[in-house]
Amino acid sequence: MSSNEEYYIILHVGGHFAKDPYVRYVGGEVIRLKEDPDTISYFELCKIVKIGIGFNTVMLIYFHEPGTEWLQNNLRVIYDDTSTIAMLDFWVKFKEIDLYVEHEVDNPIIVDKIFPLTAGLRSITINS
Numbered sequence: 001m002s003s004n005e006e007y008y009i010i011l012h013v014g015g016h017f018a019k020d021p022y023v024r025y026v027g028g029e030v031i032r033l034k035e036d037p038d039t040i041s042y043f044e045l046c047k048i049v050k051i052g053i054g055f056n057t058v059m060l061i062y063f064h065e066p067g068t069e070w071l072q073n074n075l076r077v078i079y080d081d082t083s084t085i086a087m088l089d090f091w092v093k094f095k096e097i098d099l100y101v102e103h104e105v106d107n108p109i110i111v112d113k114i115f116p117l118t119a120g121l122r123s124i125t126i127n128s
Contacts (some may be wrong), residue, residue, distance in 0.1 A: 006092060009033045012100045024099050037092055042084045045087040047086055047099055060104040063087045066094035089098065 015028025031053065049058050061078045068074040079086055080097075093096040 005095065006034060007019060007037050008096045009035050009091075010096060010098045011049070011053065013049065013055060014105070016102070017071075017100070019058065023075070025071065025108075037088050040080045040084065045078060045084065045099070045100065049103075055101065055103045057103050062100045062102070063090070063098065064098040066090050066097065071100075 009032070011024050011031045011033060013031065015025050018024055018026045033048065035048070044063055046058055049055055049061065058119050062075045063078055064071055065074045065076065076083065076086065078084055087097060087099075
């Protein structure tokens with residue numbers, strides 16, 4: 001890698017995966033970060049997500065194989081330095097990599113009201 005090349009992580013955070021019928025990442029935000037692949041390890045990725053972006057509890061980090069259109073069957077889990085090296089191979093080749101983060105909600109929203117499923121329905125009596 002030459003020193004003047006730029007490498008970017010496209011970080012998808014705050015959303016969740018949905019399958020209907022294809023896998024997609026719904027909601028959240030997308031953040032583009034300029035990073036140096038020579039300094040990235042699994043723990044560095046976790047640090048970027050936890051400290052730099054503000055999510056404290058990372059469950060899983062996935063990367064989407066560049067050059068493939070759909071997320072379906074093209075997501076790979078990053079769980080250690082070996083899987084990080086696999087991601088780096090794609091990242092260096094394509095200069096950009098999409099990472100998707102699954103995480104727990106740090107501040108859950110608790111709703112006090114209970115909304116019955118029958119709200120808004122009317123009762124109809126039929127006389128025979």
